[in-house]
Amino acid sequence: MSPPSDEYIRNILQAAQGLQPPTQAPxxxxxxxxxxxxxxxxxxxxxxxxxxxxxxxxxxxxxxxxxxxxxxxxxxxxxxxxxxxxxxxxxxxxxxxxxxxxxxxxxxxxxxxxxxxxxxxxxxxxxxxxxxxxxxxxxxATVSKLRSEIQARENENSELKKQLQQRRQSQQTLPGIAAIQANVTQKSQQNTAQEEEASKKRKRHEIPAAGSLPQPSYKRPRSNSVLPQSLTLSATQIPAAQNARPTPSQAPTALSGRVPTPQPHSQRPTPPTRAVTTLQPPAQAPPPPAAPTSSMRLTGQEDFTVFLQKLSDNRRRIGRPQASEAEAREIFEARQRRWEQQQQQQEQEQGGAQPSQQGPAAVRASSVRELQASLAVPPSQTPRPAGDDNGLRGFAAQGLTFDDPILQGIIQGNAVTAPTVAATPAPAPAAPATASTSSLPATAASAPASAPSLIPCLHCHFKWWNETCDAGEPCQNCASFGADCHRALCVDYEAGCPRGKCARVHKADRGRYPQAIQKPKTLKREGTRAERTKGPVERAKRMGMAS
The missing domain is CATH 1.20.5 (Single alpha-helices involved in coiled-coils or other helix-helix interfaces)
Incomplete structure (x- = not known):
């Protein structure tokens, strides 16, 4: 059956409005x-x-x-x-x-x-x-040059022999020779006894290093005279000594301004040990023995080779890095310069302590000093008593000096800056501190720097998270060094910072957490730790766990 039409429905509505009975559907x-x-x-x-x-x-x-x-x-x-x-x-x-x-x-x-x-x-x-x-x-060319130098030195030696003979002849006529000879002989014997006793003490207290090379002997021979053979001969022995031809190493060269041929100390000629008399002015005292020092003069390529070998052995034994040839050369030259300065200082002290002399005595004293310097006799080595080295025994024996570039770098590095308190993070204080007080006060000895540095103050970071940072001013620890309070960035931000209170700055939180030295602390922190901006890795981890 089909549904009713629209006309049928319209009629029904009209009938309902007029209270008329509805008509039947067609x-x-x-x-x-x-x-x-x-x-x-x-x-x-x-x-x-x-x-x-x-x-x-x-x-x-x-x-x-x-x-x-x-x-x-x-x-x-x-x-x-x-x-x-x-x-x-x-x-x-x-x-x-x-x-x-x-x-x-x-x-x-x-x-x-x-x-x-x-x-x-x-x-x-x-x-x-x-x-x-x-x-x-x-x-x-070298042979010809050496021949010419040898000839020149022979001529100088002959001239010096003549001068020495003339001076000795003039010295033999002076009065009081017997008293001078007795005084000098007694003092030389005392010096020899002191040297022997000090040598025995040193041998008892020193322990030789294993594998070390034999050290060259700087000790003078046991002689009753403090002067060389050319100055301690009697009147009957002078002609024989003058006729003897000296070797190049024994030839006096200081008066001519030439440098003697380099030789190791162990190969230098040893003066005779005969008991002879000396000629010396009354006011002239025998030269004191040289103080023991690790800077004993070493000249020539052979001595530098020995020094380099000894320095390498000592550094290898104590576990230090090996020095290059240039560094060893610098140390070697510094030792030579220091030895020369000590010798000059000793000569100045000896020259200042002697009274002024006039006449033949003054001439004789000056000639003796010149001849002593010209013959270049190695000074006697008198060791210091045991326990007088301030804890540095063996420092010089190992070839170590304060001129070592490594030691100088350590000394300069320690002397430039002292370790600051801000270099290590301090633990967070248990109770909040006042706005003008820091838990790490500056010391009185620390002075402000010339320009503020950009070293971050970790103590300020911890104080920032504990809401105790100084309001609008750097902390006293930073102010004492003239540094600004800076908060470093968090290196774990990209991977997700797991710390509950991070003392570092997160990139997304920089706007929310202003610097304390730029804005007052009354702003406080906004939000909580749970509301902080997560890093991309942390967000990805959380999404993976949720899925």
Whole structure:
């Protein structure tokens, strides 16, 4: 049954409004309804037939397309097979060509190596010939120079012998020679006894280092005279000593301004140990023995080699890094300069303590000092008593001096800056401090720096998180060093900071947490720790855990 029409519904509404009885619904014709349904079914059948025909046409079209695609694929496969066959043939030909070229290259390489070897041999022979000629010329020049120097020194020695003979002849006529000789002999014997006793004490207290090289002996021979043989001969022995020809190492050179030939101390000639008399002015006291020092003068390449070997052994034994040849040369030269300064100071003290003399005595004293300096006799080594080294025993024996560049760097590094309190983080205070008080007050000895530094104050960071930072001013710890309070960035921010109260600054929190020295502390911190901005890694971890 079909639904009522709109007109029927409208009549019912009008009747309800006018309180009129509704009219009955009109009767519907069933034949008309069947005819309409038949027409609808026919239309649907025609539509289905048209759809089937179009689908069959589309299937036929697709079949044609598939046939074309199959033919194209077959052609492509055939072409690919042809290309593969051709490429394999080309590859084989290329491999044969490469082998042929490698053989040619090997032949050329062998020939070029032979030619290069011949050229190298020829250039090496030429270089050896040039070097031999150069060395021969240098040797000839050196020999001629040495001969001229030897001749000049022999002439100077003969002249000095004449002067010495004249001075000795003038000294023999002076009064009081016996008293002077007795005084000098007694003092020399006392010095010898003191040297022996000090040497025994040193041997008892010193422990020789294992593997160390034998040290050159700086001790003078046991002689009753403090002067060399040329100044302690009697009147009957003077002609024999004057006729004896001195060796180059014994020849006096200080008066002529020349430097003696370098020799190790162990190879220097030893004066005779005979008991002889001396000639010395009454006011002239015997020179005091040189103080024991690690800066004993070492001259010549042989002595530097010994010093370098000893320094290397000592540093290897105590575990220090080895010094280069340049550093060892600097230390060696510094020791020489210090030894010369000590010798000059001793000479000045001796010269200032002596009274002024007039006449033959003054001339005799000056001549004795000049001859002592010219003969370059090694000073006697009188060791200090045990326990008088301030805990530095063995410091000089190991070849270590305060001129060592490493030791100077350590001394300068310790003397430049002292360790600051702000260099290490202090623990957070248990109770809040006042706004003008710091738990690490500055010491009275610390002075403000010339310019503020940018060293972060970790103590201020902890105070910041505990809300006790100084309001608008740096803490006293930073103010004492002239530094500004800076809070460092948190290195764990990207990976997620796990600390409950981080003393560092997070990048996203920089706007929320202002610097204490820029804004007053009345602003306080905003939010809580749980509301802080998370890092990207931490957010990713939380999302993964949630999923």
């Amino acid at each position: 009767q519907v014709d069933p034949i008309a309804e069947l005819q309409a349904e038949n027409r609808r079914l026919k239309a649907e059948a025609e539509k289905s037939k048209a759809d089937a025909e179009s689908a069959s046409r589309r299937a036929a079209t697709r079949h044609q397309f598939m046939k074309v695609a199959n033919r194209r694929a077959e052609v492509a496969e055939n072409a690919l097979a042809d290309v593969q066959t051709e490429s394999s043939g080309l590859l084989k030909r290329y491999a044969d060509r490469v082998k042929h070229l490698e053989g040619l290259i090997e032949i050329q390489k062998t020939a070029s190596e032979q030619d290069a070897k011949q050229r190298d041999d020829k250039s090496l022979a030429e270089f050896e010939e040039r070097l031999r000629k150069q060395l021969q010329a240098e040797n000839e």
